[in-house]
Amino acid sequence: MQKILVTGAVGQIGSELIMELRKRYGNNNVVAGVHRTQPGEKLTNSGPCETVDCTNVEQLNSVVKKYNFDTIYHLAAILSAVAEEKPNLAWNVNINGLYNVLEVAREQGCAVFTPSSIGAFGESTPLDNTPQDTIQRPSTMYGVTKVAGELLCDYYFKRFGVDTRGVRYPGIISNETLPGGGTTDYAVEIYYEAIKNKKYTCNLGKGTYLDMMYMPDAIKAAIDLMEADPAKLKHRNAFNVTTMSFDPEKIAASIKKIIPEFVLNYDVDPVRQAIANSWPNSMDDSDAREEWGWNPEYDLEAMTKDMLEVLSKKLK
Secondary structure, three states: OOOEEEEOOOOOOHHHHHHHHHHHHOHHHEEEEEOOOOOOHHHHHHOOEEEOOOOOHHHHHHHHHHHOOOEEEEOOOOOHHHHHHOHHHHHHHHHHHHHHHHHHHHHHOOEEEOOEEHHHOOOOOOOOOEOOOOOOOOOOHHHHHHHHHHHHHHHHHHHHOOOEEOEEEOEEEOOOOOOOOOOOOHHHHHHHHHHHOOEEEEOOOOOOOEEEEEHHHHHHHHHHHHHOOHHHOOOOOOEEOOOEEEOHHHHHHHHHOOOOOOEEEEOOOHHHHHHHHOOOOOEOOHHHHHHHOOOOOOOHHHHHHHHHHHHHHHOO
C-alpha cells in the first residue's frame, strides 16, 4: 500500500483507521474521504481530505485518478438501525456505493477493503460458534446489503481480479467516536453514562449475547488483512473476526468492578431487540487466524479498564 483512500472517514471506524494508516504510511499518503459530515481538526490537520460521495461514480473516479490510489478502504455505509428506518437509502449507499467503488477499483487497479458484519447472518444461522461458511438469510435491509456486498466483492475478485478483502465485524466499541445508528451502540453508550451518571438504561434485553470488539483490534484486523500474503487467503472476503461475546449484564459487571455504584436498567427497543436476536451470540474466527494470523489483543476486562480510563479524562 502506497496511496490510500478511506471512504466514510468521519465514521466510527474510519476516523481512527485513518490516523493509524497515516502513522504507518505517512500523512500525505492517506486521504480522508468525507461526504456530509465535516471532519474534525485531527483529520484535517494531519493529512489531505477530499469530498467523496460513493454514490456519485464520476466524483469518486475523479478523486481516485487525482491521487492515483492503489488501495481503497471503503467504510461508507448506513448502519443497521438506521437502515431499517431508511431501506432505500441503505440500498443506495451500501450496494450502489460499493458497486461504484469496485468499478473504479477495476478500472484504476486498486485493492479494496470492505467490511461486512454479523448482520449478514440471520435467525436460521447457527447462533453459537457461527461458522465461517454457513447459511446467511438475514431479515434486515442492513443484513441483505451486507450479504450482497460479500458476494459482489467475491465476484469482482473472481471475474475481474480486483484484490478485494474484508472481515465480518461484530459490534465495535470506541472511546473516540460515537456510533451512528447500530444495534450494538449500547456497548459504547454504557461507558459514557457510567462515568457521567453512574447508571444506564439499555435498549437491549438481559441475556442478549452479541460478539463485540474493541476499536484497536478492529483497526488491527483491517490493516493486518490488507497486508497479508494474498496467496494464503482462501476466503479473501468476509472473514469472521471477534474478540469477546457478552450480554448487558456482563459488561455492567465489568464496569462495577471499577465503578461499584453503577446501575443498569432496561427499556427494550423492540426493533433493535429483534435485530439482535437474529445475530450470532458468538462467531468462529478460526479461518482468519489460520489464513492471515488474526490475533486480537483485548478481552472484556482489558477493554473496560481502558475505556473508563480514557473516557474519565475525556469527559472531565
